[in-house]
Amino acid sequence: MPVKLAAFIPAKSNSKRLENKNYKYFFGKPIIEWVKNEVKKSEMFNEFLISKDINRPKALCEDGVTVEDVLSYHIEKGDIKADYICVIYPCAYAVTAEHLINSFLKMRDAGIDYCYSYGMLNGDYEMDAGGFYWCKTNAFLRDNIFLHKDALCYELPMIDINTFEDFLGAKLDVCYNHRERFLK
Numbered sequence: 027m028p029v030k031l032a033a034f035i036p037a038k039s040n041s042k043r044l045e046n047k048n049y050k051y052f053f054g055k056p057i058i059e060w061v062k063n064e065v066k067k068s069e070m071f072n073e074f075l076i077s078k079d080i081n082r083p084k085a086l087c088e089d090g091v092t093v094e095d096v097l098s099y100h101i102e103k104g105d106i107k108a109d110y111i112c113v114i115y116p117c118a119y120a121v122t123a124e125h126l127i128n129s130f131l132k133m134r135d136a137g138i139d140y141c142y143s144y145g146m147l148n149g150d151y152e153m154d155a156g157g158f159y160w161c162k163t164n165a166f167l168r169d170n171i172f173l174h175k176d177a178l179c180y181e182l183p184m185i186d187i188n189t190f191e192d193f194l195g196a197k198l199d200v201c202y203n204h205r206e207r208f209l210k
Contacts, residue, residue, distance in 0.1 A: 031130070032073035032108035032163075033065045034100070036093045037116040039079045043189045048116040050193065053200065053208040057187075058116040060208075065114065068123035070130065073108050075100060076116075094170050101167065110134075111161055113172060118143075118157040119196055120184035120204060129180040130160055139165035140177035145184060156186030 037058060041047045049056040058076075065074060077096055079087045086096050093113060100106050110130065114121060125143070133141035143157035159172035166172070183203070185196040200208045 029110065029134075030072045030108040031070055032075065032106045032111045033071040033126075034097060034106065034111055034113050035061060035065075035076045035116050036096050036113065037076050037078050038087060041188070042089075044187065044193060047187060047193065052119060052197070057119055060119055061114055061116055061121060064121055064123045064126065068126045070127055071112070073106060075105055094166075094172065097166070098170065101163065106163070109163055111163055111166065112158055113161070114158040115156055117187040117196075118184065119187075119200065119208075120155075120182055121157050122207070125180070125182055126158070129158070129178075132180065133160050133178045136178055138176065138178045140172065140174040141180055142173060142177050143182035143184075144179045145182060155182045155184050157182045157184055 035058070037048045039046070044050075048058045051057075052060065062076070065071060077100060082096060082099060085091070086099055097106075097111065097113060112126060112130070114126075121143070129141050129143070139162040141160040143155040143159075145155040161172055165174075185192050185199050187193050187196050
């Protein structure tokens, strides 16, 4: 039986530090559109869900609610039935179809239940890049986390956009590191 994969984008409508960040224009279109296009381009997902405030209870749109809470809700509701889930943040501009495919294959081939994207800080400190997280659905339901201590790390240098300064930094990152994709 083939393995089923789901892409899940948690796209709440507002952000405390950068208003409407998921829908800010980024090189000609809302930043979330770049992410959606790469998910579709990968052609690997059986299911694709964008969780917005309008398709979940108001209580799951409040401050303090985690992405894990929102994903658990959608699994329990039956919106996601896949064996593996890739949570991709709507501002993860550097994520490509190739990253999604390669990270899943590495995780699966290693027999690991979790994988996340990371970047390097000052060349020697590994940190979560705010790009994507893979998890085996049954492991997520057991542990209720994405950033598991035994996760496979997949290098994806990018700016995690939380503030206006981060947004500007991401635009500079595109100019230096991702020109061929964004500046055609």
